[in-house]
Amino acid sequence: DIQMTQSPSSLSASVGDRVTITCRASQTISSSLNWHQQKPGKAPKLLISTISSLQSGVPSRFSGSGSGTDFTLTINSLQPEDSATYYCQQTYSAPDTFGQGTKLEI
Amino acid sequence: EVQLVESGGGLVQPGGSQRLSCVASGFTLSTSWMNWVRQAPGKGLEWVANIKHDGSEKYYVDSVKGRFTISRDNAKNSLYLQMNSLTAEDTAVYYCAQDGGLWGQGTLVTVSS
Numbered sequence: 111d112i113q114m115t116q117s118p119s120s121l122s123a124s125v126g127d128r129v130t131i132t133c134r135a136s137q138t139i140s141s142s143l144n145w146h147q148q149k150p151g152k153a154p155k156l157l158i159s160t161i162s163s164l165q166s167g168v169p170s171r172f173s174g175s176g177s178g179t180d181f182t183l184t185i186n187s188l189q190p191e192d193s194a195t196y197y198c199q200q201t202y203s204a205p206d207t208f209g210q211g212t213k214l215e216i
Numbered sequence: 217e218v219q220l221v222e223s224g225g226g227l228v229q230p231g232g233s234q235r236l237s238c239v240a241s242g243f244t245l246s247t248s249w250m251n252w253v254r255q256a257p258g259k260g261l262e263w264v265a266n267i268k269h270d271g272s273e274k275y276y277v278d279s280v281k282g283r284f285t286i287s288r289d290n291a292k293n294s295l296y297l298q299m300n301s302l303t304a305e306d307t308a309v310y311y312c313a314q315d316g317g318l319w320g321q322g323t324l325v326t327v328s329s
Contacts, residue, residue, distance in 0.1 A: 144316065146261070154253075154261065159316045197261050201315070204275035206251065208261040
């Protein structure tokens with residue numbers, strides 16, 4: 111199975127800050143990397159697919175990058191509503207594993 | 217409205233069975249790989265299973281192999297998860313999720329005597 115390791119596990123930032131969350135795969139996963147956002151008590155929501163494709167309706171302050179085994183989610187100009195847990199997920203090969211999550215507090 | 221709606225959760229005894237359903241509205245499921253993902257209380261997301269557009273391929277996480285069965289009925293725009301031999305470790309909110317797209321709101325399965 112492909113292991114996905116996120117860092118940090120949690121972070122605290124202020125409105126207007128820029129934050130970066132990293133995700134490392136235990137083997138190359140091509141472009142099969144998604145980022146999901148989950149707010150407390152809510153279902154997850156897909157933010158970014160295939161490394162950097164922003165989903166419709168997702169603010170442009172969110173961006174994804176990376177290749178091979180190392181990937182990054184960047185949030186520019188943090189807003190209060192960005193407080194959530196963020197998960198990376200590989201869909202390169204089953205089981206489609208998730209990272210352990212990064213809890214972002216604003 | 218475009219949405220996925222799960223149902224079928226509830227309290228089940230250890231060793232029991234439960235069948236979850238997920239119905240799509242506002243779009244057709246038949247063109248998508250579909251997934252079940254679960255989240256135990258206070259824990260992260262765990263991918264459980266997925267199924268190809270036409271049902272010809274299915275994959276499972278090791279912990280549910282032989283106990284859970286994913287299926288779909290494209291004519292009913294629906295996805296299913298048959299869960300057998302349930303244990304306390306299966307207690308979780310179960311989400312259906314479209315590959316690269318929409319998530320449902322989740323349904324809670326509690327395995328307890």
